[in-house]
Amino acid sequence: MRRIFYSVRMRAGRQSRHISGAEGIFSGKDEISQAARLYVERALSHPKGRPEAVSLKVELLDKKPLIITSLPVSTLEVNGMEDSRRKAAEMLLWLGISQRAVKTAFRILAGPGMRGAALVDIKTGRRMESDKKRGTRASRIGITKKALQILAGRLEERGIDNIRVKEALIVASKVMACPFIEAEFCISDNPDYTTGYIASRQTGYLRLPDIKRKGSPKGGRVFFVKEGARAAIITDFMEKTPVLVGKIAPVKGIIPFYEIKADNNRKPGRKEGLPAKDRARNGPA
Ligand code: PML
DSSP states (O other): OOOOOEEEEEEEEETTEEEEEEEEEEOSHHHHHHHHHHHHHHHHTOTTOOOSEEEEEEEEOSSOOEEEEOOOEEEEOOSHHHHHHHHHHHHHHHTTOOHHHHHHHHHHHTSBOOSSBEEEETTTOOBOOSOTTTOBOOOSEEEOHHHHHHHHHHHHHTTOOOHHHHHHHHHHHHHTTSTTEEEEEEEOOOTTOOOEEEEETTTEEEEETTOSOTTOOBOEEEEEEOTTOOHHHHHHHHHHSOEEEEEOOOEEEEEOHHHHHHOTTOOOOOOOOSOHHHHHHTOOO
16 A cells, blocks of 8 residues: 655744744654644744744645655864854855855845745855745655664764754755755854754765854855756755655764865765756756
């Protein structure tokens, strides 16, 4: 019998302000009810305060999720905020992102967090998403029970087993499963969380400690779009294509800048991506 999957998504807010959110892909009545209960509990005990409304959506998926491997994880060795920001910029340039696009990204991430990510053309640095307030959200994502267990174990060995890392890694792994994205740059908009990341096929999920000052509510996500790609196709993939992390790549420790650049063999182990018809319509991948 064909396995049926549901996407379970939770959003909690107060006076139109976002407080918390969570999502996953589940199969079977027990898994779905358990996830729904955990998400509501999480919404009601969030440190940002009591929500006025919690919305929960349980939605039958009309396509089988793409099964992907998580990006390999490592943490960049940095010496304070200035160093972290300088190395992040250098890393993005090394990935082939233009000065202009890097500047645009830092400008966006210095603003109040958007709900979704900004799409930035890798060459011109121009914003591409149609709704600049909302941005593009990576959604319909999840991780299998087994993969989550393995991931938690590997992160634990490095002392970084927390929900933020896990959720961000799942998002970044889906983002990099899109062949039209060259890299993602994320700075958390949580005032208490100062670690961000760059995700790319060359660097894997590269954590950036001290990327912002503690207490700052600024941050967000930028997806760097390859030349000639169309925003609508990318947004469709990010928001509609269900993706499930089913395999976990290695989790390394703290790595110096030069070592990441020297290590070109780290690839995210990804065969998945957009359907061939979209690839053809959308130019080179
Ligand atoms: C967020 O707050 O949503 C982004 C979290 C980034 C996590 C970075 C890390 O610690 O790996």
